[in-house]
Amino acid sequence: MDEKMSVMVVDDEKIVRESLFFWFEKAGYTVDTASSGFEALKKIEAYPFDIMFVDIKMPGMDGIQLLGKIKTEYPDTAVVIITAYGSIESAINAMKAGASDYLLKPFKPKYLSLVMEKILQQKKLTSEYNYLKGRLEKISRFDNIIGQSSPMMEIFELIPEIAASDASVLLTGETGTGKELVAKAIHAKSTRSQYPFIAINCGSIPDTLLESELFGHRKGAFTGAIHTRKGFLEVVAGGTLFLDEIGEISPKMQIDLLRVLEEKTITRIGSSEPININFRLVSATRKNLEKAISSNTFREDFYYRVNVIHLHIPPLRDRKTDIPLLVEHFLKKYSQETAKHVDHVSKNTLTQLKRYPWPGNVRELENAIERAVVLSKSRTLRSGDFSFLSTSIPRKKTPSLREVGQAYILEVLEMCDWNITHAAKILGINRVTLHKKIDRSGLRTLKK
Amino acid sequence: MRKDRQRIGVIPIGDIPDIAPKVIAAHISGYLDLQTTLLGSMKNPSYALDRQRLQYNVGPIFQHLESRLFTSVDKVIGILDVDLFVPVFTHVFGEARQGGRVALISIFRLRENPMDTINDSAVALERAAKVALHELCHLYDLTHCENRQCLMHFSGSLSDLDQIPLSFCRYCSQYIREATK
Numbered sequence: 214m215d216e217k218m219s220v221m222v223v224d225d226e227k228i229v230r231e232s233l234f235f236w237f238e239k240a241g242y243t244v245d246t247a248s249s250g251f252e253a254l255k256k257i258e259a260y261p262f263d264i265m266f267v268d269i270k271m272p273g274m275d276g277i278q279l280l281g282k283i284k285t286e287y288p289d290t291a292v293v294i295i296t297a298y299g300s301i302e303s304a305i306n307a308m309k310a311g312a313s314d315y316l317l318k319p320f321k322p323k324y325l326s327l328v329m330e331k332i333l334q335q336k337k338l339t340s341e342y343n344y345l346k347g348r349l350e351k352i353s354r355f356d357n358i359i360g361q362s363s364p365m366m367e368i369f370e371l372i373p374e375i376a377a378s379d380a381s382v383l384l385t386g387e388t389g390t391g392k393e394l395v396a397k398a399i400h401a402k403s404t405r406s407q408y409p410f411i412a413i414n415c416g417s418i419p420d421t422l423l424e425s426e427l428f429g430h431r432k433g434a435f436t437g438a439i440h441t442r443k444g445f446l447e448v449v450a451g452g453t454l455f456l457d458e459i460g461e462i463s464p465k466m467q468i469d470l471l472r473v474l475e476e477k478t479i480t481r482i483g484s485s486e487p488i489n490i491n492f493r494l495v496s497a498t499r500k501n502l503e504k505a506i507s508s509n510t511f512r513e514d515f516y517y518r519v520n521v522i523h524l525h526i527p528p529l530r531d532r533k534t535d536i537p538l539l540v541e542h543f544l545k546k547y548s549q550e551t552a553k554h555v556d557h558v559s560k561n562t563l564t565q566l567k568r569y570p571w572p573g574n575v576r577e578l579e580n581a582i583e584r585a586v587v588l589s590k591s592r593t594l595r596s597g598d599f600s601f602l603s604t605s606i607p608r609k610k611t612p613s614l615r616e617v618g619q620a621y622i623l624e625v626l627e628m629c630d631w632n633i634t635h636a637a638k639i640l641g642i643n644r645v646t647l648h649k650k651i652d653r654s655g656l657r658t659l660k661k
Numbered sequence: 662m663r664k665d666r667q668r669i670g671v672i673p674i675g676d677i678p679d680i681a682p683k684v685i686a687a688h689i690s691g692y693l694d695l696q697t698t699l700l701g702s703m704k705n706p707s708y709a710l711d712r713q714r715l716q717y718n719v720g721p722i723f724q725h726l727e728s729r730l731f732t733s734v735d736k737v738i739g740i741l742d743v744d745l746f747v748p749v750f751t752h753v754f755g756e757a758r759q760g761g762r763v764a765l766i767s768i769f770r771l772r773e774n775p776m777d778t779i780n781d782s783a784v785a786l787e788r789a790a791k792v793a794l795h796e797l798c799h800l801y802d803l804t805h806c807e808n809r810q811c812l813m814h815f816s817g818s819l820s821d822l823d824q825i826p827l828s829f830c831r832y833c834s835q836y837i838r839e840a841t842k
Contacts, residue, residue, distance in 0.1 A: 226748075228720070228748045228749075229748060229749050232747040232748050232749040232750065233749055235747075235756075235758055235759070236747075236750075238759045238804075239757070239759050239799050239804060239805060240804060240805045240815065241804030241805055295749075318748075318749055319746070319748065319749055319750050319751045320749070320750065320751060321750065321751045321752070321817060321818075322750050322751075322752075322753060322815075322817045323817025323818050323821070324817075325750075325817075326815050326817045327817075
């Protein structure tokens, strides 16, 4: 552990803060001081400290309270309690609350040095543990797909088995669940992995263009076809073609693709020469294709052709145990990308994130973490950093002015026991108008 | 043209055996290649005596020395024969502020036997020289060294101090050469 540690001294006595400050400075540590628990919390929120020396007796927040907060929010920070009023009880309390050590003021410089050595040793063990934990985490990751929940572990187990076969795969799941990542993982684990993986979003390409993209065209086949061009079905040669949003393709294109899958040949637009092709098809949809078959928008024969193996990716709300792991992963990713030191999410915020329904699934979670990291002014993400999420939760429909008016008239009528004269007076309209309003909105049916 | 070497003033404070400042000055010249000047002695710092602890607080002595100009030297090292402390510690052998101008060392706890006179003890003089060189290097911004065979390694006890040889590791030697140019 060559990197010098950062130390904070928290004591309301200036002379103690200074003494320790000078000692740590001479030892080469990055050192800062705080005169109260509140100041210390503010500082650690802005900058990570490896070790804190905390006095027990301080006005406002005492050292044990501060220790508790530090251990909850920043468990990696070692805390050493220092006190001039030592008792066995206070030492036991401090150690129970998670203190790394306990020093009685004044102490021998040698003791301080020994405490530092001990903590450095612990930190070294912790970093070794984290390294091993990181390796273990790889078990809960599969080619960038992250999860430790049982549905995800099942998917991780299935991917190599699916990859070993050459059958068409249909991936279903809501938007943002990671269907493309699963498709890539299947490709990466298959014998086709040295050949291309081509992903096409069928929903975003108009049908005529999709045909040209997939099958290619001969020069002059249509206006604008100034060169002969290979389609993706040719380019993918030997690899995997991933058709996302397959539920969006037209019935004509479904017939064309069905023929390709059966005959393993294509003909470029404007050409009559068949070309042999070789690829594996992995498709994905967020639509219920069985319903689409019933409504005649999706061909049944094509469905059975693309759905030889079916894999459903569960939505994030059904695997909430994966949220902390995903949050940690995205936090690491965006802290590095943005070069901002944001490495914590408070416990309450994590609970809030676990409660949120995530209609946009993992993609929405990733975007939320990225946005929070970019805008965060401290190293810890708190509920306020995710305030934008609450606005995107679908709310109850806001009633129209007419609905509000009808509800008010009904309330007044009930208040007056349906006495039209009284009610009309309160509402400030004449009796004839009130009768018309009651008839028009069918309020009489609601009369109790 | 070679720039003048840094000049270190060595000041006996209070009742100090003559040999101690001379030995320390000689070690500074010999080991760090710096010019040393023995400055006139100062009175015992009774103003720094803590009557509860019966020890001398380093803080007021620092303030006193820092208030003096000492225009003829670049850095000052004060030598005392009283028990020094900084408030959070039980005692210190010496004290210096990182990158500062003044360092203090005390020979009080460096004797093998508290009743020995410093003149009797070559060991105590060697310890004093080690502490002086260590504290002086802090004035040139050197921090503690992890190498247990380097004078800049922290020693919290006499046995630690005795185990460290009177020499710097090659990194600290290089650093101090550059810093004192």
